[in-house]
Amino acid sequence: MKHERIVGADPAGRSAALTARRNLKMAESAHAYVRGSTVRFYDWLEQAGRTSLPEGPGIWICGDCHVGNLGPIGGPDGALAVQIRDLDQTVIGNPAHDLLRLGLSLAMAARGSDLPGVTTARMLESMVAGYEVCFEPSDPDARDLVRPPDTVKRLLRDAARRSWKHLADERIEGVDPVIPLGRRFWPLRDEEREAMEDLVASEELRALVATLRSQDGDEAVALVDSAFWRKGCSSLGNLRFAVLVSVRSPGEKRLRYSLLDVKEAITAAAPRYADAAMPRDNAVRVVEGACHLSPNLGQRMLATRLLGKGVFVRELLPQDLKLEVERLDQEEASEMASYLAMVVGRAHSRQMSATERKAWLSELQRNRSRSLDAPSWLWRAVVDLVASHEAAYLEHCRRYALQPTLA
Template sequence: MARSAHAYLRGSTVHFYQWLHSQRGRTLPHGPNVWICGDCHVGNLGPIADRHGRIDIHIRDLDQSVIGNPVHDLVRLALSLATAVRGSDLPGVTTAHMLEAMMRGYEASFEEAPAGMPKRPPQVQACMRDAVERTWKHLAHARVSNTRPSLPLGRHFWPLSRAESAAIEAFCATPALQRLVSALQGRAADARVAMLDSAFWVKGCSSLGLLRYAVLLSVGEADERDYCLIDVKEAVRAAAPRGAHVHMPRDNAHRVLEGARQLSPTLGKRMMATRFLDHGVFVRELLPQDLKLELDTLNRQEAMAAADYLARVLGIAHARQMDEGTRKNWLADLRLNRSRTLDAPSWLWTSVVQLIGRHEEGYLEHCRRYMYALGKAQ
């Protein structure tokens, strides 16, 4: 998290909501209660492949998904984009134009006859191109040791305890996992599934302190054998606030699964929820085409195009859950509170300005603590 301000943003979801609800002045509007991502930063969007191999840009991380206020996704995405703009050393006026473009894209998803998606921005198009070209060998090179059917123990993969190994072997023999693995196009429903290796997975910020496992499987017989990598991740209570008087699955793994089905059906159809060692976990096969979107270096035009495009992806995920009347009313609410100098709601601009300050303060303090801890360790 100390590597960059944007890396810190990705790992500070709890702080984000604490900061958001401690803002001075204006309060956020209350949108209709729908399933929201809850952690909608740029890195949580990207190419996702469906069970038939078709690829498109979707929300790709639903750990924080709840039924709540869609404004929270808007502010989180706006802060993420503003951080990317600052990281590209662009002037502050670009942030203002970027927020305007973002709102235009989001609002377009709620119009009575929404237009199709615009041309993909260069960074998004490059990520899509990489996703289309990736094969199992690319995934194996990144996650598995030189395409060998084993997980290389070391920095990212740790050995399991006997209890963990036994539980994973039992899980791999269940009909539920068989159905999940055989759901992809080209795999027979009765294909033989065998576990080759498993390990504790030390992964990103959202996994800190949680159970997470990588499981390497073979599918089919020796002459037509396929390999797949399964991600088993513990689900915990979301930091994102839920709406009042809403009904969601009480089990956190089933909450994440339902959030995925509503917001990213392509991904939700590739997931399952279960219990593992008395913890709720959600499970999915990692496909080579599933990539994280990165906005490293932007110019003004690229920043605006990326904001418009990604906001449309988010808007479509929200809009599909609303009836026509709700979409119309929500669109009317979004178009309020404009000023003569900014074609974006004043509450969004105020939130981003204040949150950038709190975020920068938190990031520098985190770096100071990290430097101190590293010095003591040495």
């Protein structure tokens, strides 16, 4: 920790420290490598001669739909739902990409849990079944299509009980109105601090924070503290800031606090459809995609400019939790695959017309083998991707995991 405090205190050393940390984090497990290798995933898809994928309707897709990017999300109205949590790669593109990326993530999780290979086949069958039910003509938005597994039920119960104290303890190590510099939080450059002050003083940010608390939106918002945030995996190396602001309602003396996540929006690696009309500004793209895919999250986000770069801002709520899948048993693996695919299916289906849903369902149900109730293209692609990513992961470990470990 002492070593990294010194590196973080010198802004000139950020880039090297972040790159080293990212490489080490990706070496922690094969599943972690998949989470941090979005670009490699799409490079594989571009290689000639590989399995061709069906082309679904042009809708907003996540673009990086792995297990860790789904979880409970609180909405502005207090609603709580499992939705997609990370939309950095969102584009208007082929929904098959989300299905395949989720399948790869689940397959790697099964491998990490030492489950037999047949479990992966069953997981893909369950995943497709959970996804397809969202495109049936009865009611694609029904909330009881697939029951959540016990792991998700417990996570939802925990999320519903969480308060600001839980969020503060988890994110900034206590309820004191300060962001502690150290392993995760690094000091800002002078120009970054000035830019953060301007951002918090802007009407657009005040309105975002205030309207999440009252219909009038008359709260006064002020900057309390801010720091560079070493967070995530694929995003390490880009601008990322934690911003603590105070919120005071008219006529009230008591201050409340809000923690904001300010993140640089980068060019998506996920391929877009050539004829898709999307915002040119990456931050606007991320927010618009979030509004379509994860309404609870999209309504709490703001696209703006900071230090000449597009960034998006979201207020972190205590109810926002990541779904961590460390170990799975065989029964839980199939239940989890079905449920998470249903979450993605809902996000996709609500953007389609009835005609598009019917056509996409028909396409998904083509080319089923007698021995596997999942599309043959999906099975072949996942098998090839698992082999490709495991080989790349071992090579990554040889190159980076022997480096001195940072705290």
